[in-house]
Amino acid sequence: MRIGELASRANVSTRALRYYEQQGILVSERTPSGQRVYPDSAVERVRLIQQFYAAGLSSRTIAMILPCVDTGHAQAEALERLRAERARIAAAVGELQEAGRKLDRVIELAEHPDPAYCPSLREQPAERQTASV
Amino acid sequence: MRIGELASRANVSTRALRYYEQQGILVSERTPSGQRVYPDSAVERVRLIQQFYAAGLSSRTIAMILPCVDTGHAQAEALERLRAERARIAAAVGELQEAGRKLDRVIELAEHPDPAYCPSLREQPAERQTASV
DNA sequence: CTAAAACTTGACGTCGACGTCAAGGGCAAG
DNA sequence: CTTGCCCTTGACGTCGACGTCAAGTTTTAG
Numbered sequence: 238m239r240i241g242e243l244a245s246r247a248n249v250s251t252r253a254l255r256y257y258e259q260q261g262i263l264v265s266e267r268t269p270s271g272q273r274v275y276p277d278s279a280v281e282r283v284r285l286i287q288q289f290y291a292a293g294l295s296s297r298t299i300a301m302i303l304p305c306v307d308t309g310h311a312q313a314e315a316l317e318r319l320r321a322e323r324a325r326i327a328a329a330v331g332e333l334q335e336a337g338r339k340l341d342r343v344i345e346l347a348e349h350p351d352p353a354y355c356p357s358l359r360e361q362p363a364e365r366q367t368a369s370v
Numbered sequence: 371m372r373i374g375e376l377a378s379r380a381n382v383s384t385r386a387l388r389y390y391e392q393q394g395i396l397v398s399e400r401t402p403s404g405q406r407v408y409p410d411s412a413v414e415r416v417r418l419i420q421q422f423y424a425a426g427l428s429s430r431t432i433a434m435i436l437p438c439v440d441t442g443h444a445q446a447e448a449l450e451r452l453r454a455e456r457a458r459i460a461a462a463v464g465e466l467q468e469a470g471r472k473l474d475r476v477i478e479l480a481e482h483p484d485p486a487y488c489p490s491l492r493e494q495p496a497e498r499q500t501a502s503v
Numbered sequence: 504c505t506a507a508a509a510c511t512t513g514a515c516g517t518c519g520a521c522g523t524c525a526a527g528g529g530c531a532a533g
Numbered sequence: 534c535t536t537g538c539c540c541t542t543g544a545c546g547t548c549g550a551c552g553t554c555a556a557g558t559t560t561t562a563g
Contacts, residue, residue: 239539239540240539240540241538241539241540250521250522251539251540252520252521252522252523253520253521253522255541255542256520256521260520268529270528270529270530270540270541271528271529271540271541271542272529272539272540272541273540273541285472288465288468288469288472289469290520291462291465291466291469292465292466292469292470294469295519295520296519296520302473302476305476305479305480306472306476309476309479309480310479310480310483311476311477311480315480316477316480316481319473319476319477319480320477322473323470323473323474323477326466326469326470326473327470329424329466330463330466330467330470332421332424332425333424333425333459333462333463333466334463335421336421336422336424336425336427336459337425337456337459337460337463339418339421339439340435340452340455340456340459341456343435343438343439343442343444343452344444344449344452344453344456346438346442346443347438347442347443347444347448347449347452348449350443372509372510372560373509373510374508374509374510383551383552384509384510385550385551385552385553386550386551386552388511388512389550389551393550401559403510403511403558403559403560404510404511404512404558404559405509405510405511405558405559405560406510406511423550428549428550429549429550
């Protein structure tokens with residue numbers, strides 16, 4: 238398939254696909270006239286790339302680890318990077334979940350203007366002087 | 371405390387603190403000469419802001435929801451935004467975890483060059499022609 | 504008093520993953 | 534042949550959360 242079809246099938250822009258190629262994370266065949274041609278597997282490839290981007294990996298990092306995904310084995314440097322990114326992702330998950338819980342508390346409070354309804358407001362460690370006015 | 375101490379206690383730059391103030395998400399008293407003065411509670415405030423940034427919220431969004439965090443109640447628009455961000459965070463957690471699992475697989479494969487060791491390689495839906503060479 | 508450290512506002516720089524516009528080439532249908 | 538759509542490379546624009554430098558003021562230490 239050509240770039241337009243890949244773009245619509247993977248739900249990205251053609252600009253993004255050319256950018257991926259420029260970054261060395263997506264390869265393409267070329268027709269004699271120079272147009273890019275991709276195999277069907279490219280769709281899933283692009284989705285994987287998108288997922289890695291969404292996980293906070295940079296183009297450079299993705300370029301380093303994609304060969305490992307394919308071959309199943311990694312040089313020392315790549316393995317180090319893999320572990321580092323894995324750790325970063327785990328930490329990010331924790332941060333996100335904690336932020337999510339904080340938002341949950343605010344949402345719950347906002348949904349219940351009832352002054353008698355206090356989910357875990359009392360667990361707040363600071364501020365005793367709330368209702369002085 | 372002044373801006374430098376807050377910066378070191380909250381582990382951010384003074385530039386960031388001034389930027390937060392400019393975005394309306396961090397307030398400060400001023401000395402007669404114009405220097406910023408913060409209460410101790412500002413440290414935790416800044417950490418909360420940082421956590422929201424880390425969770426992918428923009429300055430604008432943080433500015434919208436911080437009052438809700440303080441007052442415990444939200445206008446319709448703010449509540450909508452709270453729920454939207456909460457949903458986005460939940461989705462992001464899922465994406466991150468899936469990316470993490472994919473990295474785990476690659477790491478596990480790379481750590482065991484043993485050809486007999488195949489953790490869940492066989493569960494891959496595609497590619498049967500692996501060991502032809 | 505004086506030098507150093509910390510503070511002020513203002514303004515330009517950065518970085519990455521693209522968006523967008525320009526100017527042209529390739530190709531099937533009528 | 535020409536219309537129209539898809540494709541090409543090149544190059545500049547964007548956006549957000551700051552970094553960084555400049556030039557001047559205030560506070561602190563000795």
